[in-house]
Amino acid sequence: MPPDKPVEIWFQDEMRLGQKNTRVRQWARKGTRPRQPADQRYQNAYLFGAICPERGTGAAIMMPAADTYAMQRHLEEISKIVSDGAHAVILMDQAGWHTTSALEIPQNLSLMFLPPKSPELNPTENIWQYLRQTWLANRTFDTYDAILDAGCEAWNNLIARPQTITSIASRNWAKVGQIE
Numbered sequence: 636m637p638p639d640k641p642v643e644i645w646f647q648d649e650m651r652l653g654q655k656n657t658r659v660r661q662w663a664r665k666g667t668r669p670r671q672p673a674d675q676r677y678q679n680a681y682l683f684g685a686i687c688p689e690r691g692t693g694a695a696i697m698m699p700a701a702d703t704y705a706m707q708r709h710l711e712e713i714s715k716i717v718s719d720g721a722h723a724v725i726l727m728d729q730a731g732w733h734t735t736s737a738l739e740i741p742q743n744l745s746l747m748f749l750p751p752k753s754p755e756l757n758p759t760e761n762i763w764q765y766l767r768q769t770w771l772a773n774r775t776f777d778t779y780d781a782i783l784d785a786g787c788e789a790w791n792n793l794i795a796r797p798q799t800i801t802s803i804a805s806r807n808w809a810k811v812g813q814i815e
Contacts, residue, residue: 640722642811645687645713646804647727648759649701652771652786653679678779682786683709685725686762688804689811691797692716693762695790697783706732707739714741726809728757758804765803766793 681701686693694716698705710725717723722743727733729748740746754760770789776782793800 640720641718643687643717643721643723644689644809644811645685645717645723645725646757646759646809647683647685647709647713647725647733648757648763649681649683649705649709649730650763650766651679651701652682653677653776653782678776678782680779680782680786681705682790684759684762684790685709685713686759686800686804687716687723688758688801688806688809690718691799691801693790693794693800697786701730701732703732703735703737706735707737710738710741710744714743717743726757728754758806761803762793762800765799766790 681698682695683698683701683705684693684695694709694713696705696709696712698708713723713725722745724745724747726747726749729751733746734748749756766789770792771785774785776785
């Protein structure tokens with residue numbers, strides 16, 4: 636990492652979105668039991684997302700599978716969103732498609748891997764929870780295109796709310812120049 640460049644801290648993860656969708660609690664009158672849709676089909680796609688809490692922004696792509704090809708495309712997308720002249724350190728888990736030597740890391744990015752079995756360290760997990768609770772849960776999707784549309788719409792809604800990204804994803808231990 637070049638020492639003279641500003642550094643941005645990013646967090647990355649991926650989320651499966653599909654016809655077997657999440658259900659969340661909802662308010663209802665006492666004594667009633669609201670219906671929630673359920674689907675038994677199995678089509679799904681993956682939302683690869685990365686966020687920069689400091690800037691309140693992110694980069695994402697929807698892909699049919701979570702694999703090296705998808706991760707490569709995602710890194711290229713993140714690279715485009717990093718501030719001009721800055722270098723991004725991307726914190727992520729150690730999924731096989733994150734750690735493979737087949738990835739060509741763009742020059743303005745560095746990867747840093749979180750310890751195994753520690754999703755609590757990655758605020759992108761909280762972003763997924765927010766997307767599901769706010770725009771994706773309690774729905775069914777008739778087609779694969781509907782899954783893609785819903786994932787893109789949810790992400791675009793999130794990106795339109797930079798203060799929400801900052802609020803959900805900021806971590807005191809992940810600030811540039813912080814010494815404790």
